[in-house]
Amino acid sequence: xxxxxxxxxxxxxxxxxxxxxxxxxxxxxxxxxxxxxxxxxxxxxxxxxxxxxxxxxxxxxxxxxxxxxxxxxxxxxxxxxxxxxxxxxxxxxxxxxxxxxxxxxxxxxxxxxxxxxxxxxxxxxxxxxxxxxxxxxxxxxxxxxxxxxxxxxxxxxxxxxxxxxxxxxxxxxxxxxxxxxx
Amino acid sequence: xxxxxxxxxxxxxxxxxxxxxxxxxxxxxxxxxxxxxxxxxxxxxxxxxxxxxxxxxxxxxxxxxxxxxxxxxxxxxxxxxxxxxxxxxxxxxxxxxxxxxxxxxxxxxxxxxxxxxxxxxxxxxxxxxxxxxxxxxxxxxxxxxxxxxxxxxxxxxxxxxxxxxxxxxxxxxxxxxxxxxxxxxxxxxxxxxxxxxxxxxxxxxxxxxxxxxxxxxxxxxxxxxxxxxxxxxxxxxxxxxxxxxxxxxxxxxxxxxxxxxxxxxxxxxxxxxxxxxxxxxxxxxxxxxxxxxxxxxxxxxxxxxxxxxxxxxxxxxxxxxxxxxxxxxxxxxxxxxxxxxxxxxxxxxxxxxxxxxxxxxxxxxxxxxxxxxxxxxxxxxxxxxxxxxxxxxxxxxxxxxxxxxxxxxxxxxxxxxxxxxxxxxxxxxxxxxxxxxxxxxxxxxxxxxxxxxxxxxxxxxxxxxxxxxxxxxxxxxxxxxxxxxxxxxxxxxxxxxx
Numbered sequence: 001x002x003x004x005x006x007x008x009x010x011x012x013x014x015x016x017x018x019x020x021x022x023x024x025x026x027x028x029x030x031x032x033x034x035x036x037x038x039x040x041x042x043x044x045x046x047x048x049x050x051x052x053x054x055x056x057x058x059x060x061x062x063x064x065x066x067x068x069x070x071x072x073x074x075x076x077x078x079x080x081x082x083x084x085x086x087x088x089x090x091x092x093x094x095x096x097x098x099x100x101x102x103x104x105x106x107x108x109x110x111x112x113x114x115x116x117x118x119x120x121x122x123x124x125x126x127x128x129x130x131x132x133x134x135x136x137x138x139x140x141x142x143x144x145x146x147x148x149x150x151x152x153x154x155x156x157x158x159x160x161x162x163x164x165x166x167x168x169x170x171x172x173x174x175x176x177x178x179x180x181x182x
Numbered sequence: 183x184x185x186x187x188x189x190x191x192x193x194x195x196x197x198x199x200x201x202x203x204x205x206x207x208x209x210x211x212x213x214x215x216x217x218x219x220x221x222x223x224x225x226x227x228x229x230x231x232x233x234x235x236x237x238x239x240x241x242x243x244x245x246x247x248x249x250x251x252x253x254x255x256x257x258x259x260x261x262x263x264x265x266x267x268x269x270x271x272x273x274x275x276x277x278x279x280x281x282x283x284x285x286x287x288x289x290x291x292x293x294x295x296x297x298x299x300x301x302x303x304x305x306x307x308x309x310x311x312x313x314x315x316x317x318x319x320x321x322x323x324x325x326x327x328x329x330x331x332x333x334x335x336x337x338x339x340x341x342x343x344x345x346x347x348x349x350x351x352x353x354x355x356x357x358x359x360x361x362x363x364x365x366x367x368x369x370x371x372x373x374x375x376x377x378x379x380x381x382x383x384x385x386x387x388x389x390x391x392x393x394x395x396x397x398x399x400x401x402x403x404x405x406x407x408x409x410x411x412x413x414x415x416x417x418x419x420x421x422x423x424x425x426x427x428x429x430x431x432x433x434x435x436x437x438x439x440x441x442x443x444x445x446x447x448x449x450x451x452x453x454x455x456x457x458x459x460x461x462x463x464x465x466x467x468x469x470x471x472x473x474x475x476x477x478x479x480x481x482x483x484x485x486x487x488x489x490x491x492x493x494x495x496x497x498x499x500x501x502x503x504x505x506x507x508x509x510x511x512x513x514x515x516x517x518x519x520x521x522x523x524x525x526x527x528x529x530x531x532x533x534x535x536x537x538x539x540x541x542x543x544x545x546x547x548x549x550x551x552x553x554x555x556x557x558x559x560x561x562x563x564x565x566x567x568x569x570x571x572x573x574x575x576x577x578x579x580x581x582x583x584x585x586x587x588x589x590x591x592x593x594x595x596x597x598x599x600x601x602x603x604x605x606x607x608x609x610x611x612x613x614x615x616x617x618x619x620x621x622x623x624x625x626x627x628x629x630x631x632x633x634x635x636x637x638x639x640x641x642x643x644x645x646x647x648x649x650x651x652x653x654x655x656x657x658x659x660x661x662x663x664x665x666x667x668x669x670x671x672x673x674x675x676x677x678x679x680x
Contacts, residue, residue, distance in 0.1 A: 127418050162679075
């Protein structure tokens with residue numbers, strides 16, 4: 001399947017997940033309620049913890065988002081010579097990202113069940129996964145862009161060829177220069 | 183020292199505003215044409231461009247509204263912050279190369295210019311400009327309101343200024359902003375962004391350190407207080423819930439590609455290969471600055487819960503209240519300047535792209551050419567948009583009070599839903615058609631405004647902007663596949679082949 005096809009299929013999947021979520025029964029106090037003491041503050045409602053079904057929907061929504069991010073990165077990098085070897089590193093980084101996301105959801109499930117929370121750097125475990133793993137993880141994708149720019153994003157040969165093509169086209173049709181005035 | 187707190191803060195603000203005005207006058211001498219006014223002569227270095235991208239992204243929404251959201255909802259809004267690393271990378275991957283090469287091939291000076299070149303459609307140019315104008319009005323009003331609220335919180339503690347009205351604060355804030363944007367256009371904007379971005383990074387680091395010492399036990403102490411009050415608030419979803427947080431995450435990660443005030447900067451650097459060095463500058467600066475968002479919000483919530491600080495009247499007061507109560511007077515002065523910097527650095531970009539829409543893009547869509555004396559009219563349009571946004575800010579404050587961050591999220595969502603398919607996908611997929619772009623923009627605007635105006639509540643706290651964006655993406659693909667294969671101009675096709 002072509003890259004744009006992957007993006008489209010995942011977008012359809014995201015739409016389907018949203019439809020499922022919107023139709024999933026919402027508990028009366030599923031979202032935040034006014035704090036009983038402090039007016040500008042909220043507390044979670046008594047039904048705030050997602051049930052098992054909603055947790056699955058949420059995990060799927062997050063997992064599809066990660067796939068969508070990777071597909072968009074591939075779409076942006078793709079040239080007429082294809083992905084030039086970027087596909088495998090992108091998939092590997094995406095799987096790592098997905099594993100962290102899954103660990104966060106698993107940690108949250110046990111956190112939501114109550115008891116003494118497992119703490120890491122002062123934060124409950126699922127929050128620590130979010131802050132210290134999920135947030136920095138995309139640096140892998142950033143590295144591909146920064147380090148692999150000449151190889152995967154725009155090769156010097158492609159840029160030189162573009163220069164030549166644009167120069168040839170300009171020479172062919174001296175298109176009126178749309179100079180902006182003062 | 184404490185008795186000098188307010189004079190120091192006021193002096194810091196005065197110095198900052200004077201510097202902005204100075205940049206405006208300096209840039210005035212370098213702005214000779216509409217191309218200079220809108221595109222900075224396409225000559226920005228790596229560091230200036232990186233700081234401009236970062237500081238345009240992080241606005242009053244983040245520096246004032248962000249801590250307010252954490253104060254109100256716990257960890258929920260941190261999903262907006264953590265979307266930044268992947269969001270910037272997606273944005274650069276999809277657009278930094280294409281937009282810079284479009285600019286090289288066609289001398290484009292605005293995003294609608296690039297859209298018109300890509301789709302060979304003046305209707306697409308018009309709809310893109312219209313979406314920008316609508317989003318700018320809402321988003322710019324949010325920035326001006328945030329500035330005025332911060333200014334009022336400072337003045338009300340200063341002898342002789344205690345009864346300064348919100349109208350006066352809006353007028354002062356808007357006047358400085360409009361002055362340097364009118365005189366110096368985008369050149370003033372990007373070089374003030376450099377100053378503003380630097381102030382934001384430094385002040386965020388200092389605030390983060392201060393916040394850790396403001397409460398017993400530091401971050402762990404704050405977390406313990408929050409956990410005792412409500413374990414969910416310090417869990418990963420805060421009080422909003424899982425689906426709501428994930429919808430924010432998606433909208434801010436992918437939606438960044440549709441923010442015209444940010445992506446327009448991709449056309450301004452000297453060389454396409456600079457993008458690989460601009461990206462880390464933007465990400466690192468954003469990440470450091472986001473520490474202010476999280477730390478102030480968490481610590482203020484914990485201090486109030488502990489009874490160590492009086493309850494806040496509004497959540498948006500979290501950042502100003504923290505700085506007034508806990509920061510050293512000199513630090514408070516620097517950080518208040520940082521708050522203004524964050525707001526102005528985004529607002530100036532909005533004024534610039536809004537003016538471009540009015541004097542450059544919409545006339546071209548209808549008449550095939552821009553207005554005569556484009557630079558002159560660009561300056562008039564900048565004033566007009568600034569004044570209109572200030573009026574809207576006052577209306578929003580007095581008639582329809584909402585949290586600054588929620589207004590900002592609506593503005594972000596409007597741009598994201600309207601422009602992500604047309605720009606981010608359409609600039610990378612040759613099969614995309616003008617009809618699909620037009621329908622995606624129109625439908626997303628209707629859906630977004632319908633949800634906002636009629637206050638439609640979506641189950642599980644899912645953000646309306648996420649629904650509008652996914653709908654517009656699906657429509658964009660579907661209609662493109664049903665349309666005839668569009669014909670591209672040879673130069674555009676060559677750019678899309680790279």
